[in-house]
Amino acid sequence: MDRIRIVGGNALNGVIPISGAKNAALPLIIASLLTSDTLTLENVPHLADVELLLRILGNHGVDVSVNGRREHQNGSYSRTIHFTCRTIVDTTAPYELVSKMRASFWVIGPLLAREGRARVSLPGGCAIGTRPVDLFIEGLTALGAIIEIDGGYVEARAPKGGLVGGTYTFPKVSVGATHVMLMAASLARGKTVINNAAREPEIVDLAACLNAMGAKISGAGTSTIVIEGVQALSGARHRVLPDRIETGTYAMAVAMTGGDVVLEGTDAALLDTALEAIRRAGATVTPVENGIRVVRNGSDIRPVDIVTEPFPGFPTDLQAQFMGLMTRANGVSHVTETIFENRFMHVQELARLGAKITLSGQTARIDGVSRLRGAPVMATDLRASVSLVIAGLAAEGETLVSRVYHLDRGFERLEEKLGRCGAIVERISD
Numbered sequence: 001m002d003r004i005r006i007v008g009g010n011a012l013n014g015v016i017p018i019s020g021a022k023n024a025a026l027p028l029i030i031a032s033l034l035t036s037d038t039l040t041l042e043n044v045p046h047l048a049d050v051e052l053l054l055r056i057l058g059n060h061g062v063d064v065s066v067n068g069r070r071e072h073q074n075g076s077y078s079r080t081i082h083f084t085c086r087t088i089v090d091t092t093a094p095y096e097l098v099s100k101m102r103a104s105f106w107v108i109g110p111l112l113a114r115e116g117r118a119r120v121s122l123p124g125g126c127a128i129g130t131r132p133v134d135l136f137i138e139g140l141t142a143l144g145a146i147i148e149i150d151g152g153y154v155e156a157r158a159p160k161g162g163l164v165g166g167t168y169t170f171p172k173v174s175v176g177a178t179h180v181m182l183m184a185a186s187l188a189r190g191k192t193v194i195n196n197a198a199r200e201p202e203i204v205d206l207a208a209c210l211n212a213m214g215a216k217i218s219g220a221g222t223s224t225i226v227i228e229g230v231q232a233l234s235g236a237r238h239r240v241l242p243d244r245i246e247t248g249t250y251a252m253a254v255a256m257t258g259g260d261v262v263l264e265g266t267d268a269a270l271l272d273t274a275l276e277a278i279r280r281a282g283a284t285v286t287p288v289e290n291g292i293r294v295v296r297n298g299s300d301i302r303p304v305d306i307v308t309e310p311f312p313g314f315p316t317d318l319q320a321q322f323m324g325l326m327t328r329a330n331g332v333s334h335v336t337e338t339i340f341e342n343r344f345m346h347v348q349e350l351a352r353l354g355a356k357i358t359l360s361g362q363t364a365r366i367d368g369v370s371r372l373r374g375a376p377v378m379a380t381d382l383r384a385s386v387s388l389v390i391a392g393l394a395a396e397g398e399t400l401v402s403r404v405y406h407l408d409r410g411f412e413r414l415e416e417k418l419g420r421c422g423a424i425v426e427r428i429s430d
């Protein structure tokens, strides 16, 4: 199993190209199930999660053709992928595939809308909480679906004549269930109103792509989304938006090590709250043409308290990385996690590097230390694993991160991107 070896202590200087967003690419790829025409997606990142989803869609009858691999001078590459699903050949998404990644559960929306039935295994994904699917079931039921859970599978049927528009108010904000409602309601008869919808940029990106395919969605990016159902969707061409979590991760890495880096191909507006927290921690963060420049030269890292919240709040997917940064702050900070009940597994691994963190319920108190020391550590989930990389970059000596398959789910060519900016980071294949 691969490991990542880091020798800490170098500042980061240079340019880091930001890839297309994993969490936008996944629902966009799933949307290809909604049409018999070709959906073309540009800027699709090369990640384990994307490759797995391509396999899952192949199982449903989607023909996938990858082209346009384009090397950039800075080491990123985007791919253009064409998806064509003339007919859905299988409406079952099996346990073996769905249990590996939570987003694969989202195929339930298009399968149900286009074929009138879906049998989808209960999902897996990062072990960061219980992650139930009750909101998906309630939302789809509001569109007339009849749903049962049997043998670990969610079995859903549309009423005769297909899904019908309805009104659903989410009792709690859910990104995934909002994606699924957008896809399902786009092909329902009549009008759907979703209240307390997720407002994440990835929702806006999916709505834009669906509208390019002929859907009639308004209000994406606000709490109320209205969808006028249409009879069929057509093909379209759409570019995946930049990855705001990858952007924030590298911005925090620079704030941690010091240095001067331009994050290229991204947009500060996607992560205002996180960038503001990085500024308060002492880095200079400036939007520049086609990206963001992050600089910290000499100044201390200041302690900053954060609380994770749905967009536009501080993203839970940057919580572990920010905690990594705070381990070196010149004072006490607090990190409160409100989205997932078990997203603190990086705490004990950061402690191996010398971090001082105490947990009390959903809040971590971080007593900043003046130095971290390299150590063997274990990745426990996707974002936790990259928080260990950030800490390792600033630690004295060697840090060895094991279980890097977690990292490969969401960070494209991480060691190459950091290496080009002066970090000593390499992958060791045993």
Ligand SMILES: CC(=O)N[C@H]1[C@@H](OP(=O)(O)OP(=O)(O)OC[C@H]2O[C@@H](n3ccc(=O)[nH]c3=O)[C@H](O)[C@@H]2O)O[C@H](CO)[C@@H](O)[C@@H]1O
Pocket (backbone or CB within 6 Å): 022, 023, 024, 026, 102, 103, 129, 130, 131, 132, 133, 134, 135, 136, 137, 172, 173, 174, 175, 176, 177, 316, 317, 339, 340, 341
């Ligand atoms: C592939 C992808 O885009 N994943 C992101 C997505 O995950 P995901 O879409 O799974 O996250 P949700 O927004 O649905 O989850 C938010 C909260 O709602 C709860 N919930 C959700 C659905 C449900 O039926 N019942 C329920 O109780 C969850 O357990 C969690 O506590 O949004 C999360 C929150 O920003 C991010 O951390 C993930 O990176």
Ligand SMILES: C=C(OP(=O)(O)O)C(=O)O
Pocket (backbone or CB within 6 Å): 023, 101, 102, 103, 125, 126, 317, 382, 383, 410
């Ligand atoms: C938690 C994440 O992914 P997933 O929802 O697929 O587990 C993530 O991207 O940080």
